[in-house]
Amino acid sequence: MTVAVSILPEQQLAALNAAYRQAVARRRWRLLLGAVIFAAALALAAVGAEVNLRTLFTYFGNFVSYFDRILTLDSGQRVWTDVGEWLWGWRKWLKMLGETLLISYVGTLIGATLAFILNFFAADNTSPAPWLRFVVRRLLEFARTVPGIVFALVFVIAFGLGPMAGVLAIAIHSTGALGKLFSEIVENADMKPVEGIRSTGASWLSCMRFAVVPQVTAGYASYALLRFEINVREASVMGFVGAGGIGQELVVAIRKFYYSDVSAILLTIIVTVFIIDITTGWLRGRLFGMEART
Amino acid sequence: MTPQDVDTREIRARYPDVFDRPASARLAMPAMIVAAFAILIYGLVDLDFSPSRFFAGLSQLGWISLMMIPPDPGSSLPVYLKALGETLSIALLGTTVAALFALPVSLLAARNIVPSNILRFPVRRFLDSIRGVDTLIWALVWINVVGLGPFAGVLAIAVSDFGAFGKLFSEAIESADQKQVEGIRASGGSALHEIRFGLLPQVLPVIAGQVLYFIESNTRSATIIGIVGAGGIGLQLAEQIRVLEWQKVSFLILMILVAVAAIDFISGKLRFAIIGRRAVA
Numbered sequence: 001m002t003v004a005v006s007i008l009p010e011q012q013l014a015a016l017n018a019a020y021r022q023a024v025a026r027r028r029w030r031l032l033l034g035a036v037i038f039a040a041a042l043a044l045a046a047v048g049a050e051v052n053l054r055t056l057f058t059y060f061g062n063f064v065s066y067f068d069r070i071l072t073l074d075s076g077q078r079v080w081t082d083v084g085e086w087l088w089g090w091r092k093w094l095k096m097l098g099e100t101l102l103i104s105y106v107g108t109l110i111g112a113t114l115a116f117i118l119n120f121f122a123a124d125n126t127s128p129a130p131w132l133r134f135v136v137r138r139l140l141e142f143a144r145t146v147p148g149i150v151f152a153l154v155f156v157i158a159f160g161l162g163p164m165a166g167v168l169a170i171a172i173h174s175t176g177a178l179g180k181l182f183s184e185i186v187e188n189a190d191m192k193p194v195e196g197i198r199s200t201g202a203s204w205l206s207c208m209r210f211a212v213v214p215q216v217t218a219g220y221a222s223y224a225l226l227r228f229e230i231n232v233r234e235a236s237v238m239g240f241v242g243a244g245g246i247g248q249e250l251v252v253a254i255r256k257f258y259y260s261d262v263s264a265i266l267l268t269i270i271v272t273v274f275i276i277d278i279t280t281g282w283l284r285g286r287l288f289g290m291e292a293r294t
Numbered sequence: 295m296t297p298q299d300v301d302t303r304e305i306r307a308r309y310p311d312v313f314d315r316p317a318s319a320r321l322a323m324p325a326m327i328v329a330a331f332a333i334l335i336y337g338l339v340d341l342d343f344s345p346s347r348f349f350a351g352l353s354q355l356g357w358i359s360l361m362m363i364p365p366d367p368g369s370s371l372p373v374y375l376k377a378l379g380e381t382l383s384i385a386l387l388g389t390t391v392a393a394l395f396a397l398p399v400s401l402l403a404a405r406n407i408v409p410s411n412i413l414r415f416p417v418r419r420f421l422d423s424i425r426g427v428d429t430l431i432w433a434l435v436w437i438n439v440v441g442l443g444p445f446a447g448v449l450a451i452a453v454s455d456f457g458a459f460g461k462l463f464s465e466a467i468e469s470a471d472q473k474q475v476e477g478i479r480a481s482g483g484s485a486l487h488e489i490r491f492g493l494l495p496q497v498l499p500v501i502a503g504q505v506l507y508f509i510e511s512n513t514r515s516a517t518i519i520g521i522v523g524a525g526g527i528g529l530q531l532a533e534q535i536r537v538l539e540w541q542k543v544s545f546l547i548l549m550i551l552v553a554v555a556a557i558d559f560i561s562g563k564l565r566f567a568i569i570g571r572r573a574v575a
Contacts (some may be wrong), residue, residue, distance in 0.1 A: 041386060042386065042387065042390060044383070045382070045383035045384075045386040045387045046383070047383075048379050048380050048382070048383030048444070049380060049383040049384050049387055049444040049445060049447070049448050049525065050380075050443055050444050050445050050450060050525075051387065052445060054499040055440055055441075055445065056440065056445075056449075059439050059440050059441075060439075062438070062439040062440075063436075063439045066435065066438055066439055079517075100339070101513060102336075102337040102341060103337075103341065104341060105334075105337055106334055106337040106341065109330065109334050142551070145514070145550070145551050145554050145555075146547060146550070146551070147514055147515075147518045149430070149518050149521060150518065150521075150528075150531060150547070153521070153531075153532060153535045154355075154358065154535060154543075155351070155355075156350045157354075157358070157535065158352075158354040158355040159347065159348070159350075159351030159354070159355075159536070160347070160351070161542055162341075162342055163342065164341060164342055164343055164347065164348075164351070167337075167341060168342070178543060180512060233426070233428050234428070236428055236431075237428045237430040237431060240430060240434075240521065240522060241521065241532075242301060244341070250431065250434075251434065251522075252434070254434045254438070261511060266427060268433070269426065269427065269431075270423050270426040270427065273426040274422065274426065290366075
C-alpha cells in the first residue's frame with residue numbers, strides 16, 4: 001500500500017508551525033496561570049488554617065505513637081494477644097452499636113417517607129403549582145445544607161439528651177438529601193402513563209399513585225439504602241453532641257485516654273460499617289437485578 | 295370491537311401471570327412493608343420516643359426558632375468572618391493534600407495497574423477502613439496529636455478524604471482506555487511512561503472534577519469539625535448554641551448556607567470549564 005504524504009513547501013509549513021506553537025504556548029500559559037492562582041490560594045489557606053509544618057513534624061511521632069498506644073493494653077501487651085481483655089466491654093458496645101443502627105434505621109425511614117411525600121411537589125413535571133415547587137425546593141435545600149450534627153446540637157437542647165435528637169437530625173438531613181434525588185428520578189420518569197391516567201379524569205393523587213410511583217420505586221429504594229449506609233456513619237458520631245449511639249462511648253474513651261478502648265470501639269464501628277456496606281450493596285444488586293429481569 | 299365485547303375471562307386466561315400471581319409473590323411486598331414498619335415501631339419505643347416528649351420538644355423548638363429572628367451577629371462579626379475563612383482554608387487544604395497523597399496509592403488499588411489480587415486487596419481494605427471512620431472521629435484523633443485548632447481540622451479532612459479519593463481515583467483509572475497505554479508500551483515506554491503519558495492524560499480531568507466536587511462537600515464537613523474543637527466556624531456555632539445565643543446561631547447558619555452556595559456556584563463553573571458540559575450530561 002502506498003501512502004502519499006504531501007510535504008508542504010517551507011514557507012507554508014513555517015506558518016503552520018508557528019500557529020501550532022502559539023496555540024500550545026497559549027495553553028501552557030493558561031495552565032501556568034491556573035497553577036499560580038491555585039498555589040496562591042493554597043498559601044493563603046495555609047495561613048488561614050494556621051498550618052505549621054514544624055508542629056506536624058514535631059508531633060508526627062505522636063500520631064504514630066497514638067496508634068501504638070491505642071493498640072496496647074494496660075498490661076503493656078499488644079491488644080490482639082488478649083482479645084478478651086481488649087473487647088472487655090463488648091456487651092455494652094454492641095448494645096450501643098445496636099442503638100446506632102436503630103437511630104440510622106428510624107431516621108432514614110422517616111426521612112425517606114417525608115422525602116417521598118415532598119418530592120412530587122419538588123419535581124418539575126409533577127408539581128401542582130410553581131409557587132409550591134419553589135417553597136418545597138428551598139425547604140429541602142435548607143434541610144440538606146445544614147449539617148446533620150448542627151440539627152442534632154439544636155435538637156439536644158429542644159428534646160433533651162438522648163437518641164431522639166439524633167433520630168430527628170438524621171431524619172431531617174435525609175429528607176433534604178433524598179428529596180432532591182427522588183425528585184430527579186421523577187423528573188426522568190416517562191410522562192405518557194401520567195397523561196393516560198389523567199385522560200381518564202383521575203385526580204393528581206391518582207396520577208402520582210398509578211403512573212409515577214410504579215416507575216420510580218426501585219430507584220427510590222436504591223437511594224434510600226445508600227442513604228442508610230451514610231447515616232450509619234453519621235449516627236456513629238451523633239453521640240459526640242449527646243444525641244445517642246456509640247459515639248458517646250467513643251468520645252468518652254478518647255477524652256479520658258482509655259487507649260485500648262478507643263481501638264476496640266473503632267474496630268466495632270469499622271466492622272459494622274463494612275457489614276452494612278456489603279449487605280446494602282447486595283440488596284441493591286438484587287433490586288436492580290429484579291429490574292433487569294422483568 | 296367495542297369495550298363491552300371484551301371478555302375479561304378471556305383476558306384473564308391469556309395473561310395468567312398478571313391476574314393470578316402466586317401467593318408468595320403477592321405477599322412479599324406487604325410482608326416487607328409490615329416488617330419495616332414493625333422495626334420502626336420497635337425502634338421508636340426503644341429510643342424513648344414518647345409523644346409527650348416529642349410535642350414538648352416541638353414547642354421548645356418553636357420558641358427557639360422565634361428567638362432566632364432576626365439573625366444578628368452582635369459585635370462578633372469580624373470573629374465569624376475569620377472563622378469562615380478558616381473553614382474555607384481547611385476545606386481547600388485538606389482536599390488538596392488528600393488528593394496529592396491519594397493519587398499514587400490509587401494506582402496501587404487499580405486493577406489495570408496492579409493485576410495481582412493479593413497485592414491489591416490490602417490496599418483496598420486499608421482505604422475502606424479509613425473511609426469507614428467518620429471525619430469527626432479523625433478530627434478527635436488529630437486533636438490528640440497536634441492540639442486544638444484548624445490544623446487538626448486540615449489533617450482530619452485530609453485523612454478521611456484520602457480514603458474516599460483512593461477509591462474514586464482507582465475507579466477512574468480502571469475505566470480508562472487501555473489502548474493508549476498499549477500504544478506507549480509498543481513504542482518502548484517504561485511502566486512509568488505508560489502511566490504518565492498513557493493514563494494520566496485520560497484520568498486527570500475526571501480526577502479534577504472529583505476534587506472540585508469534594509472541596510464543595512468538604513466546606514460542609516469543615517463547618518462541623520469545629521464542634522469537636524478542630525477550628526473553623528463550627529466552633530463558634532457550637533459555642534453559641536451551648537450558651538443559647540439563638541440570634542447569633544441563626545446568623546452563623548445563614549453564613550454557612552451562603553458560603554456553601556457560593557462554593558457550589560464557583561466549583562460548578564470550574565468543573566464545567568475543566569471537563570466540559572458534554573462529559574457531565
